[in-house]
Amino acid sequence: MLMTSATSLLVVSPHPDDEVLCCSGVIQRVLHAGGHVSIVWLTSGDGSELDLLVVEKSLLLRPSKLRELALRRMQESREAAAILGVPSDRLYFLGYPDRGILPLFTDYYITTYRSRFTTSTAVTYPGTLSPGRAYTGQNLEHDFETVLDKVRPTLVLAPSPRDSHPDHRATGLVTIRAMAQRNELSRIHYWIVHGGEFWPIPRGYEPELEMTPAPVGHGLSQNPFKLEADEEQRKRRAISAYHTQMEVMSSFLLSFVRTTELYSTNPMPGN
Numbered sequence: 001m002l003m004t005s006a007t008s009l010l011v012v013s014p015h016p017d018d019e020v021l022c023c024s025g026v027i028q029r030v031l032h033a034g035g036h037v038s039i040v041w042l043t044s045g046d047g048s049e050l051d052l053l054v055v056e057k058s059l060l061l062r063p064s065k066l067r068e069l070a071l072r073r074m075q076e077s078r079e080a081a082a083i084l085g086v087p088s089d090r091l092y093f094l095g096y097p098d099r100g101i102l103p104l105f106t107d108y109y110i111t112t113y114r115s116r117f118t119t120s121t122a123v124t125y126p127g128t129l130s131p132g133r134a135y136t137g138q139n140l141e142h143d144f145e146t147v148l149d150k151v152r153p154t155l156v157l158a159p160s161p162r163d164s165h166p167d168h169r170a171t172g173l174v175t176i177r178a179m180a181q182r183n184e185l186s187r188i189h190y191w192i193v194h195g196g197e198f199w200p201i202p203r204g205y206e207p208e209l210e211m212t213p214a215p216v217g218h219g220l221s222q223n224p225f226k227l228e229a230d231e232e233q234r235k236r237r238a239i240s241a242y243h244t245q246m247e248v249m250s251s252f253l254l255s256f257v258r259t260t261e262l263y264s265t266n267p268m269p270g271n
């Protein structure tokens, strides 16, 4: 991965927290080289990975609570980005529905999707790119392309279509499609956050260890990017800014504080 003062990095994050888990090391290195870093979040985490952990335990979580959670997570994103040194005017929140990204491209490309978590049918949160825009795949693509036009990335870090979370897989495919239309597919490097049961192995804060390849990425290159010690510690601080997430899955989150981050140049096994 070439990183110079001419680099414009775009990190494509399905949910608030993925960007720090996958990519804090490269983010810091690009900034250190004098390049620009931008981050785009497709959802605000308003159904979230939390639904696995919290909603099933507490079925009384109401739509308004989930919308409040999204606002908190967006604020945590801003704090985490500030810790890494990413300026606030380079943060883009699209505000599409958590757990809804794949359905937007399978059933709701034209017709409007309704979130079963928040009951919203349109982008609602203050600070998003296009408030009021209906939840459709077409609108999401349009907003994503607006971000690409603003950022003009020379390097894109996107979720691998092999990631086991459907929002992540769909986010990877949205990125591939948009970059392919620009003949810039080779600018994408792919990461995995949901890599299979029990991964990262071992679970927990083990900052001396390297990241091991994700089982779901079998057949992908998964090349290591080595972090300096200070970059790794700043990554830990950025992850810790996500208080809402640390409350429910700190062991998983801190598993990403390792001496390496892994990136593939191929989205899928094979060439």
Ligand SMILES: [Zn+2]
Pocket: 014, 015, 018, 049, 165, 168, 193
């Ligand atoms: Zn995620």
